[in-house]
Every structure is written in C-alpha cells, then in structure tokens.
Amino acid sequence: MEKHEQVSRKNDPERTRENILAVATEEFAAHGLAGARVDAIAERTRTSKRMIYYYFTSKEDLYLAVLEKAYRKIRSREADLKLAGMQPVAALRTLISNTFDHDENHPEFVRLVSGENILLAVHMRRSTEIADLNVSIIRTLTDILERGKADGSFQREIDAIDLHMLISAFCFFRVSNAHTFSTIFRRNLSESATYERHKKMIADAVISYLRLAM
Amino acid sequence: MEKHEQVSRKNDPERTRENILAVATEEFAAHGLAGARVDAIAERTRTSKRMIYYYFTSKEDLYLAVLEKAYRKIRSREADLKLAGMQPVAALRTLISNTFDHDENHPEFVRLVSGENILLAVHMRRSTEIADLNVSIIRTLTDILERGKADGSFQREIDAIDLHMLISAFCFFRVSNAHTFSTIFRRNLSESATYERHKKMIADAVISYLRLAM
DNA sequence: CGCCTTTTTAACTAACTGGTCCGTGCATGA
DNA sequence: TCATGCACGGACCAGTTAGTTAAAAAGGCG
Numbered sequence: 058m059e060k061h062e063q064v065s066r067k068n069d070p071e072r073t074r075e076n077i078l079a080v081a082t083e084e085f086a087a088h089g090l091a092g093a094r095v096d097a098i099a100e101r102t103r104t105s106k107r108m109i110y111y112y113f114t115s116k117e118d119l120y121l122a123v124l125e126k127a128y129r130k131i132r133s134r135e136a137d138l139k140l141a142g143m144q145p146v147a148a149l150r151t152l153i154s155n156t157f158d159h160d161e162n163h164p165e166f167v168r169l170v171s172g173e174n175i176l177l178a179v180h181m182r183r184s185t186e187i188a189d190l191n192v193s194i195i196r197t198l199t200d201i202l203e204r205g206k207a208d209g210s211f212q213r214e215i216d217a218i219d220l221h222m223l224i225s226a227f228c229f230f231r232v233s234n235a236h237t238f239s240t241i242f243r244r245n246l247s248e249s250a251t252y253e254r255h256k257k258m259i260a261d262a263v264i265s266y267l268r269l270a271m
Numbered sequence: 272m273e274k275h276e277q278v279s280r281k282n283d284p285e286r287t288r289e290n291i292l293a294v295a296t297e298e299f300a301a302h303g304l305a306g307a308r309v310d311a312i313a314e315r316t317r318t319s320k321r322m323i324y325y326y327f328t329s330k331e332d333l334y335l336a337v338l339e340k341a342y343r344k345i346r347s348r349e350a351d352l353k354l355a356g357m358q359p360v361a362a363l364r365t366l367i368s369n370t371f372d373h374d375e376n377h378p379e380f381v382r383l384v385s386g387e388n389i390l391l392a393v394h395m396r397r398s399t400e401i402a403d404l405n406v407s408i409i410r411t412l413t414d415i416l417e418r419g420k421a422d423g424s425f426q427r428e429i430d431a432i433d434l435h436m437l438i439s440a441f442c443f444f445r446v447s448n449a450h451t452f453s454t455i456f457r458r459n460l461s462e463s464a465t466y467e468r469h470k471k472m473i474a475d476a477v478i479s480y481l482r483l484a485m
Numbered sequence: 486c487g488c489c490t491t492t493t494t495a496a497c498t499a500a501c502t503g504g505t506c507c508g509t510g511c512a513t514g515a
Numbered sequence: 516t517c518a519t520g521c522a523c524g525g526a527c528c529a530g531t532t533a534g535t536t537a538a539a540a541a542g543g544c545g
Contacts, residue, residue: 070522089389091306095503105524107505116503170451171385175303178450191455218456219472226444227437234443236392237384241405242432258433258480265483266476282491282542309533319493320534330533 073104074112081109082123086165089172090120090180121180124173127166128187131159140197145205146264152197153224153260160228161252167232194221202267211267220263227259287318288326295323296337300379303386304334304394335394338387341380342401345373354411359419360478366411367438367474374442375466381446408435416481425481434477441473 080101084093095116099106113119138155140148160167173181181187198217205211235246245251294315298307309330313320327333352369354362374381387395395401412431419425449460459465 073522087389089303089305089386091303092390094501096501104522106503107524108522110504111522168389171447172303172389174448174450175382175386175389178454181451181454188455195456215472218458219468222444222452222469223441223472223476226448227440229448230436230440230444233447234384234388234440236388237395238436240392240395241402242409244432254433255436258429258437262437262476262480265479266472269479284491287491308531310531319495321494322492324534325491 070112073108076104077102077109077112077119078123078126081119082127082165082169085120085123085172086168090117090176093120095119117180121184124169124180125184125187127169131163131166132193140201145201145208145210148201149205149264149267150260152194152201153228153263154256156224157228157231157256157259160232161247164232164235167229170229171233191221205267212269213267215267220267223266224259224263227255227262231255284326287322290318291316291323291326291333292337292340295333296341296379296383299334299337299386300382304331304390307334309333331394335398338383338394339398339401341383345380346407354415359415359422359424362415363419363478363481364474366408366415367442367477368470370438371442371445371470371473374446375461378446381443384443385447405435419481426483427481429481434481437480438473438477441469441476445469 077098081093081098084098084101088094093116095106095109098119099109102109109119113122138151140151143151195217198220202211202215202217202220231246238244239246246255291312295307295312298312298315302308307330309320309323312333313323316323323333327336352365354365357365409431412434416425416429416431416434445460452458453460460469
C-alpha cells in the first residue's frame with residue numbers, strides 16, 4: 058500500500074493480530090497456559106496489552122487461537138510428498154522422515170501439545186477445526202499399507218491409527234522429552250549423528266515390524 | 272464443658288511430610304508448577320499452609336521434592352524382575368511389559384515429567400539424585416542385548432540407550448498424549464482391548480527390529 | 486521437669502496479574 | 516470538512532497468590 062511514515066500511526070490490524078499471535082506462541086510454548094504472562098506477551102509485541110484483549114477477548118481465547126494456528130500450519134505443510142507414486146516401503150520411509158523432521162524442527166508445537174495434554178486437552182476439545190485435521194495422514198497410511206500388502210512387502214496385520222501412533226510416539230518423544238532424557242542419560246539429542254541414527258532407527262523398526270507376521 | 276473429639280494431638284512429622292507430598296504430587300501433576308496453587312494443596316492436606324513452608328521452604332522446593340519422590344518410587348519398583356535367568360527374548364518382553372504397565376498406571380508421573388520438559392528440565396537439573404537413577408535399566412538392557420547376540424536371537428547392532436528410548440517413547444507417549452490423541456482420532460486408549468493390542472505391538476516391533484540386520 | 490520440635494490458627498502484605506476504563510488517532514466516504 | 520467506526524494506548528482496578536508474622540500450645544525425649 059503506502060510507504061512507511063515514521064511520524065504517523067499506521068493502522069494495520071492484520072499485522073497487529075499476527076504479531077500478537079507470533080509472540081503469544083513463543084510465550085505459551087515456553088511457559089504453558091498458566092505460566093505465560095499476558096504482560097510479558099504485550100511487552101514483546103509491537104503493540105499494547107489492550108490490543109491483545111481487543112483482538113482476542115481473553116488469555117484463554119488467545120491460547121486457543123495459538124493452538125489452532127499451530128495445527129493449521131502443519132496441515133498446510135503436509136501431504137505434498139507425492140507418496141502415491143512410490144513403492145510402499147519407500148513411501149513409508151519418506152513419510153516417517155517427514156514426521157521426524159517436522160517434530161524436530163517445531164519444538165514449540167511439541168511443547169504446546171504437551172502442555173495441552175497436561176490440561177487434559179480441554180481447550181483443544183473446544184475447537185471445532187482441529188479435530189478433523191489428521192484424517193489425511195491416516196488415509197495416506199492406509200493406502201501405503203494396502204499397497205504393501207498387495208505386493209508382499211508387508212505381511213503384518215495392523216490398524217493405520219496404531220501405526221501412526223508408533224511412528225508419532227518416537228518422533229514426538231525425542232523432542233518432548235529431550236530435556237529430561239538428556240539430563241538423565243547425558244546425551245545430546247540434537248547432535249546431527251544422533252539425529253540421523255534415530256531417524257534410521259525408527260524407520261527400520263517400523264519396516265521390520267510390518268514385514269513379517271510373528 | 273465441651274471437648275474436641277480429638278483431645279490429643281499426635282506429633283508425627285513423617286506422616287505430615289508425606290501427607291503434604293502426596294497432595295502436592297496430585298496438584299502439580301494436574302496443573303503443572305505454575306498452575307498449581309499452594310492454598311489448594313494446603314486445603315486438601317490434613318495440616319495447614321504454614322506447615323508446607325515449615326517443611327519445604329518454598330513452592331519450588333516442594334515441587335522438586337515431589338519430582339524426586341516420583342523418581343525414587345520407580346527405582347524401588349524396578350529391577351526385581353529377575354530377568355537375568357530368562358532367555359533374552361523373554362527377558363526383553365518382560366521388561367517392555369513392565370515399562371508399559373508402569374506408565375499406564377502412573378499417569379501423574381508422566382504428567383510431572385511432561386511438565387518438567389516444558390520448563391526445560393531446569394528443576395530436575397538442580398537435583399543430584401535423579402541423574403544416576405536410570406543406570407540400572409541401561410545395564411539390564413545391555414546384558415539382554417549381549418546375551419541375545421551371543422545366542423543368535425538378535426543380530427541388530429544397537430546402543431542400549433537408543434533401545435531404551437524406542438521402548439520408553441511408545442509407552443510414555445501413549446499416556447502423555449492420550450488426551451489430544453483420543454480427541455483427534457476419537458479412540459479410547461485406556462480400553463482394555465487397545466491396551467493389550469498396543470502392548471503386544473511395541474514388544475513385537477522391538478523384537479522384529481532387533482532380530483535382523485537390514 | 487525442662488527444652489526443643491512440631492502443630493495450630495488466622496490475619497496480613499507486597500507483589501503480581503488478568504482484565505477494563507476512557508480518551509485519542511486514523512481513515513474514509515458523503 | 517466532518518462524522519463515524521475502527522484501531523490504539525496508558526493508566527488503573529480488583530482479585531489472587533506466594534510467602535510471613537506472631538502468639539500459643541502440645542508432644543516427646545532425656
């Protein structure tokens with residue numbers, strides 16, 4: 058639109074809203090809902106505390122908005138992996154690699170979800186849009202499993218949601234519990250050698266498991 | 272003249288301390304460090320808020336005491352499984368089953384650890400005793416892996432800590448993320464059929480993985 | 486008994502924190 | 516140009532919260 062005018066105020070509601078959301082995401086991820094301070098968010102914002110309430114009504118509503126935005130972000134990133142054309146095993150490896158990288162690269166998302174679980178996911182339940190979000194990944198997994206069974210790559214009888222859980226659990230835990238784990242075992246999980254080894258491990262474990270019925 | 276039902280007071284510092292710790296554990300597990308209320312703990316205690324400070328000095332110190340006690344509890348429960356005499360595969364299955372059951376039966380422990388991770392494990396790092404706690408499980412796993420390799424049950428080259436992580440991740444995640452997971456996928460994880468299926472799944476996955484080099 | 490530890494009670498404070506009041510600046514269209 | 520509605524901000528309020536104070540008194544060990 059127009060150029061920056063240093064003296065005059067520029068009304069840019071969209072920008073203000075997004076700015077608040079971005080700062081709030083960091084704050085809630087770092088301290089949880091209860092530990093987060095509205096004043097702290099306001100300070101790091103380019104606007105004021107009053108504006109937070111102007112746009113988001115309450116601390117809880119702001120928190121929910123942060124949560125929804127975080128989930129929306131994944132949806133837009135996922136599913137352009139073109140797995141349909143790949144061999145089942147290769148497709149699965151690609152999918153696992155993607156999940157692994159996502160959690161590793163978005164610790165703030167992992168922390169938000171962890172915090173929400175401590176609060177029994179009550180806020181997430183209030184949200185209508187989050188629920189039907191991960192349907193696509195289940196559909197993708199179902200397709201891979203079927204094709205793998207047809208061509209003999211997989212013989213294991215397994216439910217797609219269970220499989221998703223097996224994969225998610227490892228990828229998520231690596232990030233969500235990194236601090237206590239590395240404190241106890243004195244091991245740096247974000248080291249690139251560890252990173253690669255773990256990525257290969259979860260993929261190999263899943264593939265081994267699916268290969269044969271036992 | 273009217274007298275109280277309880278005429279005599281019993282001085283039992285140990286009991287008082289334990290009572291405070293037990294109530295505090297519930298409160299911290301339910302709401303996290305920031306969300307927990309000292310007054311709320313005091314109310315549900317058979318003693319008073321003053322006693323909390325008499326024995327624990329501050330909210331943070333109380334929280335740390337809760338954390339340490341939770342970890343100490345596992346240590347005392349584990350390692351009487353007599354795995355040394357069992358075949359490697361059977362020993363491993365027993366160990367996995369035990370980890371699985373532990374997390375399932377102690378959601379308050381899982382929540383405490385989750386919360387501590389959100390806070391970057393800063394309190395845990397202050398504790399001297401928690402660190403050298405899980406050495407025993409690594410030793411046990413190392414032993415099982417060596418025996419399994421010797422008798423040909425396992426051919427996979429793997430580090431014991433990585434293996435522990437693979438097992439823990441699934442068991443922990445099932446509990447720590449139960450609320451968001453079941454909200455998204457509309458599945459009740461504490462149902463006994465699901466419980467048994469998942470327990471078998473993680474054991475089979477680990478065994479399959481260890482069996483062959485790929 | 487004599488002395489130290491444990492326990493009780495209730496009021497209190499100082500800082501904090503979520504939320505609001507009320508007034509001002511900005512842009513636009515009539 | 517002026518009215519109107521949206522965007523904005525500083526100061527403030529009212530409730531909450533960790534932590535304290537003080538005065539007593541009962542338990543228990545030697």
